[in-house]
Amino acid sequence: MRRLAPTPLLLCALAACHAPTDKDAGEIADAANAIEANAADNIVEPQRSILRPEVIDKPDVPAIEPVDAVIGFGQAPMALDDAARSALDRLLATPAMKAGGPVTLRGHSDSRGSDGDNRVASRIRGELVRDYLVEKGVARGRISLVALGETRPIAPNGREDGSDDPEGRAKNRRVEVHVALPAVIVPPPVEPKPAEKP
CATH class of the missing domain: 3.30.1330.60 (OmpA-like domain)
Known part of the structure; x- marks a missing residue:
């Protein structure tokens, strides 16, 4: 599975750690555009959980009939x-x-x-x-x-x-x-x- 790129919110939070410059703002905008452009390529699989059986893959097993x-x-x-x-x-x-x-x-x-x-x-x-x-x-x-x-x-x-x-x-x-x-x-x-x- 491909690793997801950082979200725009995370990039903004990182940018807030120091005084933004024009260069930082441009990098943030470029990163946000790259995330949107590559969103279709990112595949997110559902989490498997014993508490939520609806997200667990069920094998295709034919039903047994009398x-x-x-x-x-x-x-x-x-x-x-x-x-x-x-x-x-x-x-x-x-x-x-x-x-x-x-x-x-x-x-x-x-x-x-x-x-x-x-x-x-x-x-x-x-x-x-x-x-x-x-x-x-x-x-x-x-x-x-x-x-x-x-x-x-x-x-x-x-x-x-x-x-x-x-x-x-x-x-x-x-x-x-x-x-x-x-x-x-x-x-x-x-x-x-x-x-x-x-």
Whole structure:
């Protein structure tokens, strides 16, 4: 940063230390003109202060957002296929996953079979996703799993004429992943200690 030239007020104060002469007055005027001419070249940076956060530069850090993903089990009803592993790898690379927030897995199934069997199938799908994430380094304690069975379809399991709809059932076999932001723990305010009496 360039050093600022003396201000006209300072020059006048210095000039007052002795009786001014015509030469002094000319020097003061020249100095004042030089200051005005060079004012555009002088860069003044704001002071940094812990008491005035508005003058502290803030880095351009992108905001982290929660992430949602759907892992399909259409082709391999009880196994992770290449598409599912690829989707999980993309999820692992997100800022939300790297931030360390909680991960919720909601397993789903189609409507073929009994309610109990479908709930078990949806839990197994959730466990497959959980185990893959843990294998890739996600702490198991971050992950919670909910088995919903056939209760929340996103596509019809059958056609209007009552026949089976394999494509619809394939869409319903899925695990929905939600990655939340980590909780921010704010420490309680520090109470000042009362002054001790002498």
